[in-house]
Amino acid sequence: MKQTTKRAYNFNAGPSALPLEVLQKAQEELVDYNNTGMSIMEMSHRSKDYETVHNEALSRLKTLYAIPDNYEVLFLQGGASLQFTMVPMNFLSEGKKASYVMTGSWSEKAFKEAKLFGQAVEAASTKENKYRNIPTLNEIQFDENDAYVHITSNNTIYGTQWKEFPETGEVPLIADMSSDILSKEVDVSKFGIIYAGAQKNLGPSGVTVVIIRKDLLEKANTTIPTILKYTTHADNNSLYNTPPTFGIYMLGEVLKWVEAQGGLKAIEKNNDEKAKVIYDVIDQSNGFYKGHATLESRSLMNITFRVTDEELEKQFLAEAKEAGFIGLNGHRSVGGCRASAYNAVPFETCQALADFMVEFQNKHS
Incomplete structure (x- = not known):
């Protein structure tokens, strides 16, 4: 059963397999990108060459995922784990509560962080069943005054995945899609925020994609550190500070590969x-x-x-x-x-x- 090539049968949970074609192209361009005499890792994130890479990656993601115009797409750092903190910091205001659907270890971690910033409650949980299943939609309990409802769309540790998403009406639905983003078509308009670490389906580790509805940006908490405000990054095209340039370059190449697959x-x-x-x-x-x-x-x-x-x-x-x-x-x-x-x-x-x-x-x- 051994392969005849040097490529492994890679089933890593993340960082995980990248398309061979993308790796080969990155190898070709590693030392000299676009005849600049520099690697993409060496050039300024303010340069025209890099900004083209950056903006094309944003544009491709918007097109592939059919992201509506009333959403911002952000390239951040810190992984989904930082989003566990940024979400409640920005949106869990006093007098509101956040509802978390518990489907595994990552929803537990997100819930734990939310409780540091305000009232967070379990909207549903399958822990008693050892997280073998996703709750049915009628099991999910939340109030129309909630700050948001949070779900984890795919659970890497337990191997479960949402097949249908809850309808939350005026309450923003927030999803950690780190491990199944871009694996199928999704109606982005159902969500207030989608976030995902890149290292499963989007590229190498180090980039975090956040898709956020613009009206939520207007309601976000302003009394938090500048770097942790979503508005900071939305207002600066994700270039407020030095982004993970090579990771974004790779993400863009993966998106081209997805297009080429159909x-x-x-x-x-x-x-x-x-x-x-x-x-x-x-x-x-x-x-x-x-x-x-x-x-x-x-x-x-x-x-x-x-x-x-x-x-x-x-x-x-x-x-x-x-x-x-x-x-x-x-x-x-x-x-x-x-x-x-x-x-x-x-x-x-x-x-x-x-x-x-x-x-x-x-x-x-």
């Missing part, structure tokens, strides 16, 4: 096929493999499962690593196995894992 419809179809080939092995294994997530909540991005015999599971992971499969260990907090099949993971890589799983089961059944 856009989000094609990406979603490919993601469906990739996940199915692995889930089918799990479902047809007669209990040898057991998925963590319930059927209706299964993630296309993070396929979580166990080998039902604990000792065999250790052997499975060891042999998989030897065969060139990287990143299959489940998160340290839950154990088990996890295959993260983000956009840039080829179908052939997922098929290779499925074949390996079948072979392993046949040897040990």
Whole structure:
């Protein structure tokens, strides 16, 4: 099962696989970008060459995601973890409460930060079910006076994903989409804010994308540090301070790659096929493999499962690593196995894992 090339079967949860074509282009341009005699990493973020890269990346993301004109797109730093803080700092005002839907570790972390700045409550939770599923829409409880409702669209650790988003009316819906952004078409107009770290589907680590409705910017708290205000970055085209220039360059190249694949419809179809080939092995294994997530909540991005015999599971992971499969260990907090099949993971890589799983089961059944 070993690959004949030097490329690994990369199932890392993040930082994760990048398109080979993008890496190769970056390699070609690394030392001399656009005949400037400089790497993109060496040039001023105020230069025309970099500003072109910056603005084209913004424009491509707006087009691919069909982002309405009444939204700003920001390139920030600090990952989703900083957004856990920035969201309540900017929008959880006195006399309001924020409602958080608890679906895993990252929603727990976001909720913990919100409680530092005001009243935050659980709108729904599937913790008692070991986060095996996403709450049904009628289980989500919030008030029309809430500051916002917060969800995590895809849960990397538990392998669950929202298939339908709640309708929150006048209450802004805020989503951490770090691990499934740009994996399928999304109606951005349903959300007040979408934020995502780049290192799953958008590019290398270091860039955080924030898509924010302009009317929310007008309501944001003004008595917080300048660098933590969304308005600061919106007013300066995300160039208030030095941005992660190379990461944004790479993000732009990934967006070009998405376009070349046929856009989000094609990406979603490919993601469906990739996940199915692995889930089918799990479902047809007669209990040898057991998925963590319930059927209706299964993630296309993070396929979580166990080998039902604990000792065999250790052997499975060891042999998989030897065969060139990287990143299959489940998160340290839950154990088990996890295959993260983000956009840039080829179908052939997922098929290779499925074949390996079948072979392993046949040897040990």
